[in-house]
Amino acid sequence: MTTTNLSIRAGKNHENILEEIPSTSPIAQDGGAVAWLQCAGAFCLFFNSWGLVNTFGIFQAYYETSMLSNVAASKISWIGSLEAFLFVFGGVVTGPLYDRGYLLTMVRTGSVLVVLGLILTSICSKYWQLMLAQGLLTGLGSAMFFVPSMALLPTYFVKRRALSTGIAITGGNIGGIVYSVVFRQLQPRIGFGWATRTIALIMLVTLILPVTCLRMRSKPPAARRFFDPQVWTETPFVTFAVSCFFGLIGLYIPYFYIDSFARENELAGTNLALYLLPIMNAGSVVGRVTLCYIADRTGPVSILILCAIGITISVLAWPGVSSEATLITFSVIYGCFSGTYLSLVMTTVAVALCPDMSVIGLRIGMACIPCATGLLIGSPIGGVTVKHGWLGLQMLTGAVLSLSAIGLMRLRVLKVGWKLWKRC
Template identity: 35%
Template sequence: MEAGKELSEDTTESKDTERCTEAECSQETDNGLDGGFAAWSVVFGAWCCLFCAFGWVNASGNFQEYYETHQLRDYSSSSISWILSLEPSVLFATGLVVGKVFDNYGPRWLLITGTFLHVFGLMMTSVSSEYYQFVLAQGICSPLGASFVFYAGLSCTATWFQERRALAFGIVASGSSLGGIVFPILLTRLLPTVGFGWSLRISGFVILALLIIANLMVRSRIKPVPRPFTINDYTDPFSEPTFVLLMLSVTCGFFAMFIPINYIVLEAVKNGIDANLSGYLLAILNAGSLPGRILPGYYGDKLGRFNVMIAMCAFSALILLVMWLPGTLVAPRSAAVYVVTSLLYGFASGAFVGMVPALLGQISPDITKIGVRQGVLFTCISVATLTGSPIAGAILSQQHGAFWGLQVFAGVMMVACVLFLILARITLVGCALRVKV
């Protein structure tokens, strides 16, 4: 039992403090780790970052249905989903570069540049009319800027917390949930009244205001440590079995994660659910993910982050395979099925954004390299976020509009996520069950 604890989070996190000595990287503050005004102000600034970055991506399901009936109605579901899947993919894939920039130079220029690109991309989307314009503006420019502020917020939070790291990440990640509530409601209300262009512009101004706050509040506790580029920074994590298994797990999880987000609104509309209610399904899903972001982080610090993450992912798999799939097959016109599925899946999948950085921090021996390690992990995830929704769209087209195939695909990927997480836990503490890890 005690041996298991030594291999758990306390051991890995104590290494953070041992390697990141004050002489090397610590920036003296009055508040230190795990509390104080400085630490929690960074949490609020990072919360604004995720509200604007991941919160906007969580609203992508609104555009799938809108584009199919408006600007891009001549394109297939799979073709349109490439635009929307580019958003999380670009958000994650740039981590290889952004993480290194953060480790070497800190968050300031990432935040400034990211704010400009994210807002500029949305403004250009508002005047787009051709497929390639949506790809460039909404699929590349906007999420590129979002990635800069996303990584800056997460990486800075990791430097201020150790014992309460999962809770801090959960609070930060709740910004993406609230953004995922606000933006779908905003778009649902604005699109029929002010039109597509001004709906995007108003959203852009909201994001600009919040990112100005983030620029003022987000800073790292650790001084940047400029290092020359070495390929080992990117390859060393793959020599760690726990990292590889964690990477495989979250990659499978992200294959599944965005499929309900992108397709549950479309499915509800095609099955005759009231259009007004269907437009709120994403808001309901993200409302469920709000406690799903915070509570797993709180209990993860107390019961073990891997333990809680395994439980939440298993619950996600059950929602997909036991509720969404049979529910819409048996009662495709039941609004209750879509509402309950959205709410429960939002809660179950909410742990992904908040817990993954906490798990990575737990198994990372050197906190001064957290930016690069996050970049490596999220770049691997980007493959899943790029291809997951188009694969689901191709399955939908192959089955001539039947949704059960993409539902099975999402459920199987989530089951694989759970299995790889269990294997990662075994590399840390073996098969011991009652161990906090």
């Protein structure tokens, strides 16, 4: 089935704003030029949304030592936590909007907001200004990207859903690598303002593809509700939601604090310290491509459990990091498992917890509630805990991640029983 172009006519009525797409729910096709073009567009959306979240550790380190040196680390982390929270929690609203056909409207609005947010960030000098520009405005723009980039691909792929989603989400890690390196290299030479504006320019250019090329394959014949209480009566969905809540509390603590950990413990030279976050993001790229490929054969829940166990063991081993070699090893391994964990969360919703693909946007939106809440409180809690020492932070992170792993094991049992060889 072919897709048709978006038709937007200024001044027309409400119906003309919707994209002219079929109102049925066709069976997804595996691959093809149009399908992989959507994957490339989703990659760019993650590059410019989750990529910024993955970069915040670099901004946090700069704020702690320069612009906001008199502000506590836990308070600074609220900027990045708010951005991440809005990015995911926005799915509660953008999910139903996606189901109504407003794909390109959201992508275009989000593109304006994220670029504008970074430009305004470049001229900020106070904490409250950064909270509004980088935390609030950029977070709201990113929220417009999350559900479109996650919900679009399952309608174009069946056998390759996890792989295509994993490739798209690697955009967040590659964005984290690119933007971290750009900021680290340019900030000492041209200053904070111009380094941040350079990132905004890169965002503007890379958002051209999704703005012009993304297309929905189908739109439900009837408008969907913005909230569905029915999903919270389903035991598998609730189990999954609780598991993700605990997982997202701990998942981003190493991303936000690995730079500070290395500097305070004098484990890395200046050059290595500059690139720990890009190294962690590079590990995520490898994990997302390889493990998501395997997930298409074993089922996403099985690999999600593997990743939850992997990040738990990695964090519990974190206190043993005492040299550059072990620091790099920890960064790569944690990045590999944590990146895949995040990729498979929404793939699990599509494959195992969404009986009707016409409501995938709504289902993903419901799953965003616990995920976003965990993201919001995780890093600030980490900032308070680290005041009493790194060991407390590491054990706290390991504890919440272990709870996530246990919950996901319970989900698998609910779906397929105790048969270890059964696909789930």
